[in-house]
Amino acid sequence: MKKKNQPVKNVIAKKTWKQEVQHNWPLYVLLLPSFVLAIIFCYVPMGGLVMAFQNYKPWLGITGSEFVGMENFRQIFAFKESYQAIINTLVIAVSKIILGLIVPIIMALLLNEVKHVGLKKGIQTLVYLPHFLSWVTVAGMLRDILGLDGIVNGVLKSFGMDPVFFLGEAGMFRQIAVISDLWKGFGFGMIVYLAAISNIDQSLYEAAEMDGANRWQQTMYITLPGIMPMIIVMATLSLGNVLNAGFDQIFNLYSPLTYSTGDIIDTYVYRQSLVNGQYSFGTAVGLFKSGIGLILTVISYRIAYKVAGYRIF
Amino acid sequence: MKLKKAVLSLVLASAMLIGGCGGSGKGNEAAAGTKNADGKYDPVLTIKVAKQLDENAGRYGDGEDINKNPMTDLAVEKLGIKMETTLLGGDAPNYDTKLRLALTGSEELPDVFPVYGTQMIADMIESGRVKDITEDIEKYMPERMKEIYEQFPQTYYPLTKDGKIYGIACAPCLTEGQVMIMRQDWLDALGLKAPTNMDEFEAVIKAFTEDDPDGNGQDDTYGFAYSGNDIYNTGWVADPVSLFSAYSGKHYPGSWQEDENGELMYGSIHEGNKEALARLAEWHANGWIFQEAAATGAWDAMMQFTEGKAGIFIGRPWSIGSVADVTSVAPDAVIKAYPNILQDNGDPTYQAAQINDGWLMFNKDFANMEAFFTYYDWLYDYAFGTGDFKYGYLEGYDYDIVGDEVVFDSKLFDPPVTDPFMPGKSTVLKNTPALKSTQTFADIASGKTPETGAELSVAAGFVTAPEMSEGYVVAHEHMDELLPNLFNTEPTDTMKKNWEQLQTMEKQIYTNIVYGKEPVDAFDKFVEDWLAQGGEQITKEVNEWYKTVK
Numbered sequence: 001m002k003k004k005n006q007p008v009k010n011v012i013a014k015k016t017w018k019q020e021v022q023h024n025w026p027l028y029v030l031l032l033p034s035f036v037l038a039i040i041f042c043y044v045p046m047g048g049l050v051m052a053f054q055n056y057k058p059w060l061g062i063t064g065s066e067f068v069g070m071e072n073f074r075q076i077f078a079f080k081e082s083y084q085a086i087i088n089t090l091v092i093a094v095s096k097i098i099l100g101l102i103v104p105i106i107m108a109l110l111l112n113e114v115k116h117v118g119l120k121k122g123i124q125t126l127v128y129l130p131h132f133l134s135w136v137t138v139a140g141m142l143r144d145i146l147g148l149d150g151i152v153n154g155v156l157k158s159f160g161m162d163p164v165f166f167l168g169e170a171g172m173f174r175q176i177a178v179i180s181d182l183w184k185g186f187g188f189g190m191i192v193y194l195a196a197i198s199n200i201d202q203s204l205y206e207a208a209e210m211d212g213a214n215r216w217q218q219t220m221y222i223t224l225p226g227i228m229p230m231i232i233v234m235a236t237l238s239l240g241n242v243l244n245a246g247f248d249q250i251f252n253l254y255s256p257l258t259y260s261t262g263d264i265i266d267t268y269v270y271r272q273s274l275v276n277g278q279y280s281f282g283t284a285v286g287l288f289k290s291g292i293g294l295i296l297t298v299i300s301y302r303i304a305y306k307v308a309g310y311r312i313f
Numbered sequence: 314m315k316l317k318k319a320v321l322s323l324v325l326a327s328a329m330l331i332g333g334c335g336g337s338g339k340g341n342e343a344a345a346g347t348k349n350a351d352g353k354y355d356p357v358l359t360i361k362v363a364k365q366l367d368e369n370a371g372r373y374g375d376g377e378d379i380n381k382n383p384m385t386d387l388a389v390e391k392l393g394i395k396m397e398t399t400l401l402g403g404d405a406p407n408y409d410t411k412l413r414l415a416l417t418g419s420e421e422l423p424d425v426f427p428v429y430g431t432q433m434i435a436d437m438i439e440s441g442r443v444k445d446i447t448e449d450i451e452k453y454m455p456e457r458m459k460e461i462y463e464q465f466p467q468t469y470y471p472l473t474k475d476g477k478i479y480g481i482a483c484a485p486c487l488t489e490g491q492v493m494i495m496r497q498d499w500l501d502a503l504g505l506k507a508p509t510n511m512d513e514f515e516a517v518i519k520a521f522t523e524d525d526p527d528g529n530g531q532d533d534t535y536g537f538a539y540s541g542n543d544i545y546n547t548g549w550v551a552d553p554v555s556l557f558s559a560y561s562g563k564h565y566p567g568s569w570q571e572d573e574n575g576e577l578m579y580g581s582i583h584e585g586n587k588e589a590l591a592r593l594a595e596w597h598a599n600g601w602i603f604q605e606a607a608a609t610g611a612w613d614a615m616m617q618f619t620e621g622k623a624g625i626f627i628g629r630p631w632s633i634g635s636v637a638d639v640t641s642v643a644p645d646a647v648i649k650a651y652p653n654i655l656q657d658n659g660d661p662t663y664q665a666a667q668i669n670d671g672w673l674m675f676n677k678d679f680a681n682m683e684a685f686f687t688y689y690d691w692l693y694d695y696a697f698g699t700g701d702f703k704y705g706y707l708e709g710y711d712y713d714i715v716g717d718e719v720v721f722d723s724k725l726f727d728p729p730v731t732d733p734f735m736p737g738k739s740t741v742l743k744n745t746p747a748l749k750s751t752q753t754f755a756d757i758a759s760g761k762t763p764e765t766g767a768e769l770s771v772a773a774g775f776v777t778a779p780e781m782s783e784g785y786v787v788a789h790e791h792m793d794e795l796l797p798n799l800f801n802t803e804p805t806d807t808m809k810k811n812w813e814q815l816q817t818m819e820k821q822i823y824t825n826i827v828y829g830k831e832p833v834d835a836f837d838k839f840v841e842d843w844l845a846q847g848g849e850q851i852t853k854e855v856n857e858w859y860k861t862v863k
Contacts, residue, residue, distance in 0.1 A: 058416040059440035079814045079846070148604050167608045168828065255542045255608035256820035257828060263817070272813040 052284040072284035085268040088174070088261060092245040095178045097238045103182055104189030105231065109219055111190065112197050124194070128187035135184075139252030142180055143167065173258040181249060189234065193227055200226035232304045239300045240293040265289065345680045346393075354393030358684050362741040363400035363415075363426035365408040370738040371710075377734070383707050384736040391701060394688050396741065399423050409433060416440050424679040425741055427483055429671045431471040435803035437674055438472075438479050444675040445477040449682040454481075455690045457697065461485060461748070465668050470862050471802045472672060482669035484693075484746035489788035490664050490795045491552055494633055496624045497649040499526035499534075507651040511559050511592065514654050518601040521624040527643060537596075538623035540614040541606035541824050544581065544816065548665050550628035550635075551614035555653040556593065558662035561585030566823070568665055569800035569855060577799055577859050579852065581819050582843050587836040590826045597827050607824045621646065627653065630784030637778075650784035652791055666795035670743055692740060696748045698765030705766050706736035706745075712766065721770045722777050751789030758786045802862075805854035811847030818843060 021028055047062070052072055054065040076082055107127070114120045130138070145151050146166040153163040166172055204222050213221065247266035254262040269285050272278065346358035364379065373382055379398045388394050400415060400423050402408025412433065415422040422442055428434050437443045454462070462468070468482035495507060500517070503524050508514040518536020520526065526534055539545075539553040546554045546567035558565040564572075564583035572578040580586070596602045603609070603617055615632060617623040621642040626632075630650060639646045653662050675682070694700035704719050705712035710733050712719055713726040723730045737745030753771045757763060763772040775782040804812060822839040825831040844852075 057439070058413050058436070059442060061417060075810065078810070081814045081817050143608070165604060165608075168605070170830075256817075256824040257607045257830070259817060259821050268813075268817075271817065278809075 049283060049287055051280050052287045054280055056280040056283075058279070068280075072280050073288060075281060076285060076288060081263070081268065082265075084260065085263050085265050089243055089245045089264040089266075092174055092177055092250075092262075092264060093242050095174070096181050096245070097241065099178060099182050100185060100189065100238065101231070101235055104186045105193055105227075107186060108190045108193035108197060108227075109223060111194065112223070113215065124187075124191065126187075128191060130184045131188045133184065135246075135248035135252050138180065138184060139249070142176070142253065146176070167253060168255065168257040170258050170261045173254065173262040177246070177249060177253065177262065180253075181246060192234065193230060196227040196230040197223055236297060236300045236304055240297040242296050243289040243292050346684055349393075353391070354684060357389055357393050357395050358681060359395045359397050360425060360679075360681060360685060360688070361397050361399045361421075361423040363402070363408075363412065363423045364398045364741060365402045365405065365427065365429070365743070367738045367743055369735065371735040372732050373734055379739070382734060382739060383710065384734075384739050387701075387707065388688060388691070392684075392687060392691060394684055396688070398741075400426065405429060416442060422676050424676045424681070425685055426674055426676075427671045427741060427743070428480070428674050431801070431803045434471045434480070434672060434674070438474050442677055443479050444677045444679055444682075445479055446481070446675060446682060447476075447478045449686075450478060450481065453683045453686040455686065458686075458690060458693060467797060467799075467801055467862075468669050468672070472674075473862075480672045480674035483671045483673055483742050484744065485669040486747045486750055487792060487795065488667040489630055489751045489785060490666070490791060491549070491555075491627050491629050491653070492650040492784050492787045492791075493555070493625060493627050493653050494618070494636070494648060494650050494784070496521075496526070496618075496639075497647040498643075498645055499624045501647075502526050502528060507649075508654055509652075510654050510657055511556070514556070515592070515596070515601075518596065518625065519599070522599070522601045526624060527621065534622060534624065535601055535603065536624055537602045538614050538617035538626045539603055539606050540609055540611040541827060542608055542610055542820075544820060545823055546665065547611040548667070549611060550626065550632045551611040552627045552664070553593070554664050555627060555662040557586050557589040558664065559654055559656050560588040560592075562656060562660065563663050563796060565663060566819075568796065568798050570796060571799065577852070577855050579848065579855075581823075582840045582848070584836075584840075587833060590823060590836060591833045593827045594829055594833060598829055607828060630781055630788050633781040633784045634778055637780075648780045650780065650787045652787055653794070661791065661794045663794050663796050666797040668797060673741070692742065693746050695737075695766060696746050698767065703766055704769060710734050710736055712770070719766070719769045719773075721773045751785050751792065754782055754785035755789045758782070799859065800855050802858060805851060805858065807847050807850045807854055811851065815843055815846065815848055815851075818846070 015023070050062050051065070053067055053069060054062070055068045055071075056062070056065045111120055111123060114123070143150075147153070148163050148165055152166065156163055166176060200223065204226075205218055208218050208222055243265060245264040245266070247264070247270070250262060250264050251267050251270065254267065265285060269282060273282055346354045346356075349355040373379075377383075379401060385396055388396055399421060400411055402411045409430070411420060412426065412428070413436070414420045416436065428437065450459075450462075462481065462485060465482065465485040465487075468485050469478055472478055472480045472482075493507070499505075499521060500507060503520050503526055505517055505520060506513075508517045514537075521534055521536040525531070537553075538551055540547055540551040541553070544567045545557060546552065546565060548554075554565050561580060561583040562585065563570040564578060564580040564585060566581040566586060568580040569577045570580060593602065597604070603614060603623060606614060615626055615628060615636060618626045619636045619639050619642075621639055626636075633648055633650060636648065639648065653664070655661055675685070679685075691700065695702035695706060704714075705721070708714060709726065709730075712721050713723075714720075715725065715727045720726065723733045726733075747767070753767050757768060757771050757775060761768070763769045771782065771785075818839065822831065822835060826833055826835060
């Protein structure tokens with residue numbers, strides 16, 4: 001009796017990994033190319049990170065170059081200018097992240113209330129368009145708009161005020177950078193949230209209306225909670241950018257007058273590398289930025305999981 | 314089962330695709346070519362070269378490209394040498410990256426390649442992949458070229474290590490300096506004369522701003538356009554450098570020159586520049602100079618002149634051609650080049666000299682230095698007015714003979730051509746070698762009958778673009794005001810670490826003073842900081858190097 005049960009148990013037990021592969025191998029083969037590509041293009045190049053700890057010389061290669069330990073990282077923090085650049089990066093990037101999160105949500109909620117379909121689609125398209133412009137173009141436009149002969153100064157002058165050289169004012173640079181980035185980017189986030197809103201079960205709204213909830217209450221208690229998972233995903237993903245203040249944008253807008261508030265890590269390293277071929281230093285900065293980004297992403301993901309019970313993976 | 318078969322064939326197909334991009338074999342022909350009785354290489358000898366693309370090289374004809382065009386064909390025909398470009402870079406950073414990749418072995422290092430930076434030269438030498446050509450220069454460089462190179466010994470400084478020479482400068486020649494380019498019609502309208510010193514300069518820019526030089530009754534003009542978004546020494550157009558030199562003499566910003574003790578000193582920290590900054594700050598506050606200079610690059614700053622807003626800029630003579638469009642906003646505009654202002658004591662103001670655009674280096678395994686010099690000397694035929702190239706390189710491209718007249722403007726060709734292929738810019742060099750950039754202009758201006766191709770070309774220029782040609786004549790009279798940067802080798806150790814930070818500091822303080830964001834006395838603090846944060850050490854290292862070449 002006792003022995004008879006034994007085989008039955010085995011059959012019920014989960015298939016082993018081997019059996020699973022044997023059974024579904026075509027699917028695994030289909031997965032293989034992307035797996036291999038990911039290894040080749042994403043993981044193998046990471047070996048190059050060794051350069052951050054070397055004094056890398058192209059002709060000696062990774063295997064032959066001299067190891068210098070943390071020297072390159074020390075160089076990042078060696079100068080007053082580097083600290084200034086790190087602070088600027090943090091301030092600009094964090095402002096961009098926060099506003100880049102809140103504004104699209106508000107705009108999506110507002111646009112969701114627009115009942116005229118044509119108007120809604122029109123606005124959606126219009127605010128999404130700048131997303132496709134290159135920063136070189138947008139920076140050119142900003143120079144014209146904010147220039148001394150630009151439209152903004154035209155308005156100021158017509159009120160009898162003195163013209164302001166906006167792009168030369170250190171005190172205004174961060175605001176200009178953040179707002180122009182927001183203008184360029186919020187359309188994209190908005191579309192994501194609009195998509196999330198359209199996925200909310202309509203019967204919830206009907207039920208709420210039956211219970212006498214007004215639009216505001218519906219928004220607060222149905223729409224917002226409904227898109228919360230999406231908000232958390234976007235927030236978590238964007239936190240990885242906390243040291244990316246946007247090279248393209250800053251590089252096209254800043255000048256020596258605005259170095260003090262506008263020079264970010266990326267632009268500083270760019271100028272630094274003009275002295276030439278500083279592969280190791282560049283790698284060290286990249287690794288430093290990725291490291292901080294990774295830590296913040298992991299932490300925020302943990303928090304999101306604990307607080308909102310949301311998992312991406 | 315069907316699915317499994319399909320998947321299998323898919324995998325196989327993609328495996329073949331990936332496998333297809335394998336490495337190609339390496340063929341190294343180190344054997345030297347031989348010349349036949351006519352002095353031609355037979356069989357045809359191939360020299361592999363690198364090239365940074367030049368946007369002014371014109372258009373290729375149908376079916377032509379960098380390796381198959383009239384100029385490469387001619388070299389095969391005349392010399393039996395095939396110049397084959399195996400490494401091609403777009404802009405400067407792209408080209409540098411490709412050269413560095415060639416050092417890692419993932420791209421082939423060509424036989425002959427131009428290098429555009431002293432750090433790159435140092436890397437090349439350190440890598441041991443480039444050829445020591447000390448003896449080849451002695452043996453194969455033609456006499457007439459040796460004479461040229463002997464005039465510019467400093468071009469060898471960065472190329473020399475432990476007494477060995479690892480390359481040559483690209484066609485060294487003292488390039489013309491910048492001149493002061495003015496709106497003559499504005500000067501005339503206000504009854505003014507071109508300024509010759511700082512005070513007169515101030516009077517003119519004040520008048521250009523406040524006295525309505527274009528006579529349209531609007532306050533829409535100002536005096537001087539310059540660029541202030543980098544160090545205050547652009548070296549080509551929209552340069553404020555002579556205003557600084559008016560107070561600091563040889564020690565204008567961004568240059569290493571000897572002080573009274575014969576030691577090299579970095580110009581930007583010279584106290585004379587403080588006075589210049591004070592002056593600029595005053596002018597800026599008065600609106601007499603370009604108000605957006607700090608956020609504008611040199612080319613865009615010069616455009617202020619083209620737009621009819623600014624009345625003066627400092628630039629190389631060719632830039633007169635670039636701003637000629639000013640007549641589209643001001644039909645009566647007259648552009649005229651003047652010498653730069655003088656120092657108050659009557660000495661001239663100085664600016665940076667450019668002697669060569671890059672250097673040529675050679676692959677260690679390259680065995681045909683003689684062939685290379687044959688080709689290089691052949692390119693020089695135009696400059697000397699000898700051999701194959703009397704009027705230019707190729708009839709119908711850089712010159713044409715219409716009737717019995719030689720013409721250089723492609724619009725006057727028979728038939729007229731727009732944007733023709735430019736042979737002189739298509740070679741391993743960026744430009745046609747020249748002997749004396751401005752002497753020809755002076756000769757023609759003083760009435761010499763043009764004979765050589767270079768002279769005919771210049772004479773034609775006096776007809777098609779007289780203002781520009783006059784500009785070259787002015788530049789020619791002031792060639793002795795051009796000072797080569799005496800620090801001319803790879804960055805020193807401390808420079809590699811601290812230089813950018815010092816430059817950031819310099820750009821910030823200069824611009825902040827001009828814009829009145831910081832008092833003029835902040836300059837003293839800057840000099841102190843500059844020395845303390847690595848500048849002193851760098852100066853020491855620079856002078857240690859200088860002693861080895863002096």
